[in-house]
Amino acid sequence: DAGVIQSPRHEVTEMGQEVTLRCKPISGHNSLFWYRQTMMRGLELLIYFNNNVPIDDSGMPEDRFSAKMPNASFSTLKIQPSEPRDSAVYFCASSPGTGGTQPQHFGDGTRLSIL
């Protein structure tokens, strides 16, 4: 079974550039999550979509970050302009539901380095 697919796996870019991270959730899952992991702050939820609609974006750090889910099989997380402090591993996860019993399935992440 195909899991959550993220691309690219690694991204190195210069400060000020636009960065786009991509995610394909597991087919049939109606919930999608974007997380960020750093040594200092651990794993943090950035945004949560349900049925392609953003439900909770309270974790998005600032206006430079935006996320979209144009259809059930694709989501993007965009940073514009990027800054060195955005360097982190970004994970996408999907879930068949949102209740407390539903596990989240994570991709292998995108390691982002902003120089």
Added chain:
Amino acid sequence: DAKTTQPNSMESNEEEPVHLPCNHSTISGTDYIHWYRQLPSQGPEYVIHGLTSNVNNRMASLAIAEDRKSSTLILHRATLRDAAVYYCILRRGSNYKLTFGKGTLLTVNP
């Protein structure tokens, strides 16, 4: 959200059982206990969850104290591939949120 407390690190030998503890003294009646693990350079992976009764699956067992203030994740025979950070997370019944703490870094010695 109710908080969990886990040891920072634990060590085990290959082929031996491992008991990973988690304290959650402020757990509420609708909080599920979830365990995830994160292998090096990978995303977190769901392991198991439970509410009140002990649970078993192909990966592990979850033992929940009668008062639900603590739980233990049991790996019956540790392998080198079980070396990971293990997260114990409380998740309210209707809530989509997973709030990750620092977890326990498990080292498995050959």
